[in-house]
Amino acid sequence: MENYTGEIAALFTAICWSITATSFEYAGKKIGSLALNIIRLFMAFIFLGLFTWITRGLILPVDASLxxxxxxxxxxxxxxxxxxxxxxxxxxxxxxxxxxxxxxxxPPITAVLSFFILGEWMSVSQIIGMTITILGIAIVILVKGDHKGNIKLSHPVKGILFAFGGALGQTLGLILSKFGMADYNAFAATHIRVITGILGFAIVFTVKKRWGSVARAFRQRKAMMVLTIGAIFGPFIGVSLSLVAIQHTNPGVASTIMAITPVLIIPFSIAVHKEKITLKEALGALLTVVGVGYIFMV
Structure with missing residues (x-):
């Protein structure tokens, strides 16, 4: 029987990101995306330091090579x-x-770049599973734009471009992690990523003179509580599990399973916002599960 450690880690990553996406959307609207980013990384730095101190006896990843x-x-x-x-x-x-x-x-961006950068091939069955999964996600999220049934983008172009920028950043981040991590501890590896992320944001905040927004953010008590939940399930647990995933399976397969997050958000919407699930969303969710199952079983 094959070892599906990477695929299972990717599935739990998707669950974590469903929680963190919902949390960060709420907190970001209250305190701003820039302050949100650096605060959640500081929180993750503390959580990861405590965790690796307990599990590895090292509060910082000082055992990593250059x-x-x-x-x-x-x-x-x-x-x-x-x-x-x-x-x-x-x-x-x-x-x-x-x-x-x-x-x-x-997933397709990761698969293509993994082929050119890491030389990792994907099987036909994995590509089919990726395609089914992405189709299921599209069915859940895309809606009719008008009475003629056309699909219409009714969201700001800047927002769309920002999201594509996020997709490209995550893709390159996963591949660089796969290239540099090898068999190094995934949580310690995440700690290194968080540390350099904090340094990068510190430069951004200094140049833009935005440190005052961080101080103001702490006055938003409810937003900070929600942000803390997002930090635990995002850069602490979620990102660490994503590194476990790419450490044990093809990055394209891992990122495909992680991409079911939009479907997994649905139960949170029902529980928190009391939203009713439509037949289209149910069918899309089923199709997505079929796609993930195909990757596991074939």
Missing amino acids: DTWIWLGLSGVVGFVMGDLFLFEAFVRIGSRISMLIMASV
Whole structure:
């Protein structure tokens, strides 16, 4: 029997990102995407330090090689600073559900770049599973634009572009992580990414003179509570599991499974916002599960 550690880690990553996307959309609208980014990384830095101290006896990843620091550091800058800055701005402008749909472009981008950069091939069955999964996500998220049944983009172009920027940042961040991590501890690797992400944002905040927005954010007590939940399930648990996923399976397969996040958001919408699920959403969710199952079983 094959070992599906990577695929299982990717599935739990998608669950974590469903929680964190909902949390960060709410918090970002209250305190702004820029302040949100650096605060959640500081929180993740603390959580990861405590966790690795308990599990590894090291509060900082001082046992990593220079090459590991360089590649994971680049991954942190590209993924956290560039990618997430774009993505969280998209959350604020067009919402988490549409943003996460656009993030579904990550798997094919990852697969193509993995082929050229890492030399990793994908089987026909994996490509079929990816296609089915992405189709299911599209069915859940896309809606009719008018009475003629046309699909219409009714969201700001800037928001759409920010979301695509987030997708590209996440793709490059995953590949750089895969290249630099090897068999290094995934949580310690995430710690390195978080540290370089904080340094990158510190430069952005200093240049833009935006440190005051961080101080103001702490006055929003409810937003900070929700942000904390997002930080736990996002850059702490979720990102670490995503590194476990790409460490044990093809990045294209891992990112496809992670891309079911828009479907997994539906139960949270029902529980929190009391939304009613439509037949289209149910069929899309079923199709997405079939696609993920196809990747697992074939």
